[in-house]
């Protein structure tokens with residue numbers, strides 16, 4: 408009886424061999440690797456010579472493991488065999504002359520260097536997976552932390568947007584007249600947002616964000632002195648145009664900063680928003696500090712006059728020490744704070760754009 412041989416296609420990787428046997432609807436498969444390192448294949452199926460029994464054997468170039476992985480589909484039989492040693496073979500069979508029924512499987516074919524690159528990519532993928540998994544495992548509260556930060560940023564974004572839109576609309580409708588009652592129309596919301604902002608000092612302490620504690624403290628304390636001490640406690644300050652400029656400058660940066668953080672919480676980035684977050688402060692920060700300094704200077708005479716927060720002194724030293732002296736020291740601190748935070752933001756900007764450039768390369 409004539410022995411029919413199917414067409415067999417092969418490809419290899421460093422650790423395994425793939426065989427594709429061109430036999431459709433194969434049944435009664437008998438596939439094994441014998442002790443002499445030879446693969447024996449026998450099956451009933453539809454091949455080049457119609458429905459028949461087909462068989463072949465292949466003595467491999469180097470030792471292989473005896474366990475075989477195979478899958479029969481409607482079109483073919485796929486066989487995977489592991490090499491004993493992870494090594495690239497220069498041919499499949501021990502005999503130099505290639506059997507006639509054997510051909511390269513070009514769908515799977517890789518030469519040695521491509522296979523090495525594939526191996527490397529797989530290794531890297533494995534390492535990445537392990538590092539992501541270990542990060543998640545290390546921090547079981549990651550979802551909770553991100554959820555909290557997302558909500559915090561959302562609330563701040565809504566608060567500052569309300570202030571910004573309210574002031575802009577009033578500016579368009581009332582023109583310069585809107586400068587004089589900024590405080591009465593927006594102070595409640597600003598109080599709320601700035602009280603919440605205290606969390607921005609606590610968050611880095613709890614390790615929730617990578618922000619430095621000092622820059623955040625300077626920012627929050629600096630604004631709260633202006634809001635609660637200068638504007639909040641002196642009615643005479645509340646209808647001055649400077650309130651408009653201070654609130655407008657604060658809210659302009661925040662309507663970009665908080666959405667940027669919200670996106671960071673869901674590992675998303677919009678390039679334009681990132682650029683605005685890390686660029687707008689360049690003009691806004693000095694202008695903000697200037698407006699705040701004007702507010703402090705305008706308040707000095709009022710504190711002298713009202714003696715609010717003045718420290719009682721022995722009669723010999725002349726009654727009381729006006730709070731305006733403390734504010735004069737604070738004015739110096741403000742410019743020191745401006746310098747520290749300007750440098751911090753400049754570094755953050757460089758880090759951000761440098762790492763983005765590296766990612767693009």
Ligand SMILES: CCCCCCCCCCCCC[C@@H](O)CC(=O)SCCNC(=O)CCNC(=O)[C@H](O)C(C)(C)COP(=O)(O)OP(=O)(O)OC[C@H]1O[C@@H](n2cnc3c(N)ncnc32)[C@H](O)[C@@H]1OP(=O)(O)O
Pocket residue numbers: 556557560616617618619622623624625626628629630656657660664668669671672687688691692694695696699740741742743744745748752755
């Ligand atoms: C007791 C005595 C006190 C004396 C103080 C006296 C000095 C007073 C001087 C005060 C001057 C203040 C003037 C100021 O009020 C004027 C103005 O504000 S004018 C308007 C313009 N202002 C600004 O542009 C400043 C805006 N503010 C800020 O940018 C921040 O508050 C600041 C702390 C200055 C810097 O932010 P940060 O360090 O957080 O930088 P990053 O945004 O790059 O964030 C670093 C990474 O942390 C992640 N992060 C941070 N916060 C969050 C959050 N809430 N949710 C999620 N993620 C967050 C962020 O994504 C970064 O991560 P990654 O590096 O992975 O991207």
